[in-house]
Amino acid sequence: MSPRAYDVIIVGAGIVGAACAAECAKEGMRVAVVESSCVGGGATAAGMGHIVVMDDSDAQFALTRYSQCLWDQLADDLPPECEFRRYGTIWIATDEEELDHLRRKEQFYRERHVPVEFLDERALAEAEPNLREGLRGGLLVPNDSVVYPPCAARFLLERARDRGAVIFVGRPVARLDEQGVTLRDGSFLPAGAIINATGTWAPELMPGLAIKKRKGHLAITDRYPGFVRHQLVEVGYLKSAHAHEASSIAFNIQPRPTGQLLIGSSRQYDVESSDVSHAVLARMLARACAYLPRLAELSIIRTWTGFRAATPDNLPLIGPLPGHEHLYLATGHEGLGITTSLGTAKLLIAHLLKRPPAIPPEPYLPSRMESLTCVKSSL
Amino acid sequence: MRLQRFATEVLVIGAGPAGLAAGYTAVRSGRHAILVDENPAPGGQIWRGEWTTPRSSEAALWFDKVRRAPLTILTGIRVIAEVAERTLLGEDQQTAYEFRYKTLILATGARERFLPFPGWTLPNVMGAGGLQALVKMGFPIRGKRVVVAGTGPLLLAVAAYLRAHGARVLMIAEQAPLSRLLWLGRGLWRFPTKAWQALILRGRLFDVPYRSSCWPLSANGDGRLQSVTLQCGSRTREIPCDYLACGFHLVPNVELALLLRCEVREGCVRVNEFQETSRANIFCAGEPTGIGGVDLALVEGQIAGYAAAGRPEAARALFPQRDRWRRFASRLNRTFALRPELKKLPDAQTIVCRCEDVPRGRLEEYRSWREAKLHTRCGMGPCQGRICGPAVEFLFGWTMESIRPPIFPARVESLIASPEQGESVWR
Numbered sequence: 001m002s003p004r005a006y007d008v009i010i011v012g013a014g015i016v017g018a019a020c021a022a023e024c025a026k027e028g029m030r031v032a033v034v035e036s037s038c039v040g041g042g043a044t045a046a047g048m049g050h051i052v053v054m055d056d057s058d059a060q061f062a063l064t065r066y067s068q069c070l071w072d073q074l075a076d077d078l079p080p081e082c083e084f085r086r087y088g089t090i091w092i093a094t095d096e097e098e099l100d101h102l103r104r105k106e107q108f109y110r111e112r113h114v115p116v117e118f119l120d121e122r123a124l125a126e127a128e129p130n131l132r133e134g135l136r137g138g139l140l141v142p143n144d145s146v147v148y149p150p151c152a153a154r155f156l157l158e159r160a161r162d163r164g165a166v167i168f169v170g171r172p173v174a175r176l177d178e179q180g181v182t183l184r185d186g187s188f189l190p191a192g193a194i195i196n197a198t199g200t201w202a203p204e205l206m207p208g209l210a211i212k213k214r215k216g217h218l219a220i221t222d223r224y225p226g227f228v229r230h231q232l233v234e235v236g237y238l239k240s241a242h243a244h245e246a247s248s249i250a251f252n253i254q255p256r257p258t259g260q261l262l263i264g265s266s267r268q269y270d271v272e273s274s275d276v277s278h279a280v281l282a283r284m285l286a287r288a289c290a291y292l293p294r295l296a297e298l299s300i301i302r303t304w305t306g307f308r309a310a311t312p313d314n315l316p317l318i319g320p321l322p323g324h325e326h327l328y329l330a331t332g333h334e335g336l337g338i339t340t341s342l343g344t345a346k347l348l349i350a351h352l353l354k355r356p357p358a359i360p361p362e363p364y365l366p367s368r369m370e371s372l373t374c375v376k377s378s379l
Numbered sequence: 380m381r382l383q384r385f386a387t388e389v390l391v392i393g394a395g396p397a398g399l400a401a402g403y404t405a406v407r408s409g410r411h412a413i414l415v416d417e418n419p420a421p422g423g424q425i426w427r428g429e430w431t432t433p434r435s436s437e438a439a440l441w442f443d444k445v446r447r448a449p450l451t452i453l454t455g456i457r458v459i460a461e462v463a464e465r466t467l468l469g470e471d472q473q474t475a476y477e478f479r480y481k482t483l484i485l486a487t488g489a490r491e492r493f494l495p496f497p498g499w500t501l502p503n504v505m506g507a508g509g510l511q512a513l514v515k516m517g518f519p520i521r522g523k524r525v526v527v528a529g530t531g532p533l534l535l536a537v538a539a540y541l542r543a544h545g546a547r548v549l550m551i552a553e554q555a556p557l558s559r560l561l562w563l564g565r566g567l568w569r570f571p572t573k574a575w576q577a578l579i580l581r582g583r584l585f586d587v588p589y590r591s592s593c594w595p596l597s598a599n600g601d602g603r604l605q606s607v608t609l610q611c612g613s614r615t616r617e618i619p620c621d622y623l624a625c626g627f628h629l630v631p632n633v634e635l636a637l638l639l640r641c642e643v644r645e646g647c648v649r650v651n652e653f654q655e656t657s658r659a660n661i662f663c664a665g666e667p668t669g670i671g672g673v674d675l676a677l678v679e680g681q682i683a684g685y686a687a688a689g690r691p692e693a694a695r696a697l698f699p700q701r702d703r704w705r706r707f708a709s710r711l712n713r714t715f716a717l718r719p720e721l722k723k724l725p726d727a728q729t730i731v732c733r734c735e736d737v738p739r740g741r742l743e744e745y746r747s748w749r750e751a752k753l754h755t756r757c758g759m760g761p762c763q764g765r766i767c768g769p770a771v772e773f774l775f776g777w778t779m780e781s782i783r784p785p786i787f788p789a790r791v792e793s794l795i796a797s798p799e800q801g802e803s804v805w806r
Contacts, residue, residue: 038750045753081754150753170746222761222788276783278462278794286795296792301761303783 006032006166008352009181009191011173011205014044015149015341016330017197018156023345025163027353032189033157033165034181036172040153042199043337046306048218048254048262049149050231051339052089053141055108056238059315059363064336065114066359067343071145074342081151083257089144090119090127091235092251092291093136098235102139105235109141116141130227130292139235146231146254149338156341176205178326193352195328196321199309202331206321210369211332214310215268217280222299225259232291237265246270247280251287253295261298263288265335267308276303308334316340318347318364328352329366381474382796387413387451389687390467390480392458392635395423396673397665397680398486399445404684405484406450408693414450415469415478417457417787421445423488424508425673428515437673459793460784461638465660468796470789475796482660482687485636485648486680489629489666491533492769494717495731495739496724498598499625507537507626514544521545523621526607528552528595530715531628532672539583541624548584549618552593552609554627555715560591563714570707572674594721598623610720628715630769631667637782646772653686653694654679662687671708678704722774731774732767734760739774748777761788 008024010017013035024031035041051071054064071084078084093102102118109116119127119138127140161167172184180190196202203209234251252264266280281303289296311317311332321327328351330344347364350357362368389405391398394416402414414421420430426438433439445452456469456476465483469476491506498504505513507527514520525546527538530553538548553560567574581589593611598604606619633643642649642657647669654662662683665676678701685694725731727740735756745751748758748771757771758764758779763786764771768779785794 038747038753040753041749154754221791278460278468278784281784282462282795285791289791289795296790296795298791299761299788300785300791300794301763301788302759303785 004180004190004192006030006189006191008032008193008195009034009189010195010197011176011181012042012197012199012201013039013153013157013167013169014042014197014199015040015153015156015338016199016333016344017195018153018160019341019345020195020197020330020348021160021165021167022156023349024352025160025165027349028163029352031160031165032168032191033160034168034171034173034183034189036201037170039157039169040150042201043306043308044149044153046216046218046304047149047335047338048252048264049147049152049338050089050254051145051147052231052336053109053114053144054336055105056314057363060336061108061112062359063316063340063343063364065112066346067340068143068145070342070346071147071339072143075145078147078152079155081148082155083148083151084145085257086143086145087230087255088140088142089231089233090124090138090140091233091237092124092131092138093235095136099136101235102137106139109139114141115143128228128230128232130294131232132291132293135291140230144231146256147338152338173205176327178324191326193326193328195330195348197330199331199333199337200307202309202329206327206329209317209329209331210312211317212269212310213272213307214334215266215271215274215305215307216264216335217266217276217284217303217305219263219281219285219300219303220256221261221263222301223259224261224298227261227295227298228253228255228292230255234291249280249283249287251291253288253292261295263295269310274305274307276305309337310334313369316344316364317366318344319351319361319366322367382477383474384477384479385413385453386479387411388481389413389484389684390415390478390482391484391486392416392467393423393486393488393665394418394421394452394454395486395488395665395676396425396441397488397676397683398423398484399441400677400680401484401486401662401664401684401687402450402452403441403445403448404681405688406448408685408688408690410688412450413478414452415456415458415476416452416454419455421452421454424490427512441677457787457789458635459787459789468793470793475793477796483639483662484680484683484687485639485641485656485661485663485667486665486676486683487632487635487667489631489670490765492627492630492773493625493766494529494627494721494724494770494773495729496595496597497726497729498600498604499595500730500733501598501600501604502602503600503604503621504598504623504625507533507624510622510624511537511540514541520622522547524549524619525622525624526550526552526609526618526620527624528593528607528609529626529628530554530717531626532711532715533626533629535577535580535584535589537624537626538587539580542584542587546622548587549620550593550609551584551587551589552595552611553589553591554594554718554721555591556718557591559714563710566710570703573707594718594724595623595625596724627717627721629666629670631670633667634763634765634782634786636661636663636667638784638786646778652698653691654683655686669708670712671704672711675701675704675708717773725774731770732757732760732764734758734762734767737767742771742775748779751777763787
């Protein structure tokens with residue numbers, strides 16, 4: 001094998017790695033993807049697959065909005081098993097304070113030309129008859145959608161493969177450096193650029209990276225078609241998503257095309273075990289019942305956990321690793337990796353090909369915070 | 380949501396032979412014990428429906444002993460999750476139950492193994508034990524033409540039962556080769572009760588052809604079963620029938636043991652000589668430790684009961700008896716081992732996972748259960764892989780890696796019934 005057999009090697013075949021692979025292959029690069037376990041087996045497998053525009057910061061908005069447009073462009077090509085549906089999100093307010101929050105959210109989206117519809121108490125009840133009475137209102141964001149992430153990751157990888165990408169699955173990486181990737185079996189894959197898209201595992205390959213594991217629980221019901229029609233999220237969700245205390249819970253439920261209901265969400269720092277915690281599960285389900293009382297009678301058929309790759313400022317790390325010419329990062333997407341995978345891939349391509357990106361890349365640059373990337377110089 | 384709390388010294392899950400023996404032995408040794416079972420009455424699979432009208436003298440004996448003992452038996456309750464240290468959560472149709480224990484005995488039995496073959500999802504193709512259970516509940520079988528196929532001693536028992544209830548059993552198709560069956564038969568002199576049972580069963584089935592090296596290739600019919608095509612030695616033959624009762628021996632129910640992080644190896648719960656699992660104070664008896672039948676289950680249950688009650692010497696006295704039945708079990712399991720040809724039964728279109736309609740062809744490209752599950756949904760339905768899991772394991776050699784609560788589909792209200800408040804009552 002000649003030196004630099006690949007223009008780019010992507011480590012990690014989750015949704016982010018798969019999106020990067022598809023994008024790089026489309027640009028005619030010689031691409032390899034190296035995955036230690038299976039395609040879409042990490043946070044991609046565990047997540048809800050909610051494609052959602054977020055308003056918590058301009059940077060988060062820009063990336064989620066841009067990515068959502070990319071998903072919309074991709075939608076017609078997605079095979080049926082990706083289960084892409086434009087269900088829309090309804091953000092729900094329970095009291096006066098949350099109603100103010102909802103109004104601010106509405107204004108935020110309107111100013112940025114995101115279609116939204118305010119639902120008063122009655123309109124909300126009509127839209128979602130199983131919600132309890134007495135909720136103050138909802139904000140419908142009709143363009144938000146859902147997807148089944150493992151199959152979406154697979155689809156993107158297959159696109160890459162069709163354009164010549166080489167996929168190594170079940171091949172753990174021992175280390176990476178400026179020259180290439182050394183696999184645990186001893187083989188060495190030389191490359192011009194290396195993208196670390198390994199989610200929560202990123203620090204294992206780049207020690208010192210400021211990525212923390214943030215555990216989440218999810219539960220799925222048996223089939224109850226029509227029980228909810230949109231993804232329903234409490235407007236206080238961000239309080240939970242941004243709370244940096246040990247654990248937090250927020251109501252978040254999603255209808256699946258199978259008629260099943262996917263119920264979240266929980267966030268926990270400093271938990272290593274992937275076991276389902278009954279206490280967390282019970283709190284999460286109780287929270288959902290507080291919004292949807294009839295949910296109590298429905299059957300849960302499975303529960304699971306996953307780990308989000310969280311950064312201190314809640315924004316992903318997309319771009320070159322400071323001090324390293326050939327190493328790039330595409331990780332730290334926390335709970336938004338499915339949504340932002342496509343935008344991440346576009347930003348990375350812009351870095352690799354030194355092209356102007358479609359959105360300002362600065363907020364996501366790994367260099368934005370010294371402390372974020374105190375990666376050992378041994379790399 | 381109602382929540383009932385129980386606390387006990389010895390909690391036994393499963394009221395089949397192993398669980399009944401364990402619970403009875405524990406209370407007779409002076410311990411407070413509670414026995415929980417998901418079925419409407421005690422008896423497990425083998426003594427199903429016999430609690431009020433026992434058919435076997437063994438069932439009658441044990442039911443009688445248990446009735447006289449101060450043993451609390453709670454039926455119709457499924458254990459679904461562990462909510463705290465030494466605390467299990469269960470539910471029935473209306474209520475959630477919390478069980479606190481000092482010592483736990485798992486006697487969760489076994490279920491039938493199903494193997495997919497073309498047509499196996501047609502209406503009227505049933506599990507052998509499943510059809511028997513239906514008939515016990517009054518399902519009309521009189522005059523119906525039934526083919527019983529698969530492997531294991533259960534086929535004979537089911538055929539005899541169906542015949543006694545008026546079914547026309549056309550054939551028993553046993554996949555094991557004659558040489559194995561003869562080898563088993565030659566060893567039976569050491570187990571006279573088993574030899575006698577086999578003779579009686581055979582007597583009841585005197586006019587029913589029993590074919591060895593014979594297995595179903597396909598179930599045929601338009602919308603419902605009309606005939607079954609069998610491989611009989613080197614020939615194939617088609618038999619018109621109304622029902623096909625299929626069972627490929629048994630699979631231990633180890634889900635609860637796995638949930639409680641007990642070591643499970645090759646599908647069986649690992650136990651020490653006192654039936655204690657890798658986790659202290661959790662014992663396991665009967666089929667989950669390895670398919671062994673009712674006699675082994677009874678003796679393992681008693682050993683677990685004695686050990687849980689702190690009477691190791693009484694337990695030790697039963698070891699020789701257990702050894703004997705283990706030898707018998709190992710002969711049975713070797714006899715009825717699945718032949719590799721059965722792996723070729725399902726074609727690319729044959730459904731493997733019935734819950735999610737996943738055909739074999741879609742599974743071929745994957746390398747592990749998890750990978751296949753993520754990308755095809757195989758095993759993600761309400762049966763939680765109980766049916767397709769053992770089939771997939773046989774076909775592809777994949778094993779399910781993990782188990783998560785709830786181990787059966789459970790109502791949300793049961794899962795949120797708070798485990799933290801209030802004091803448990805001793806009952």
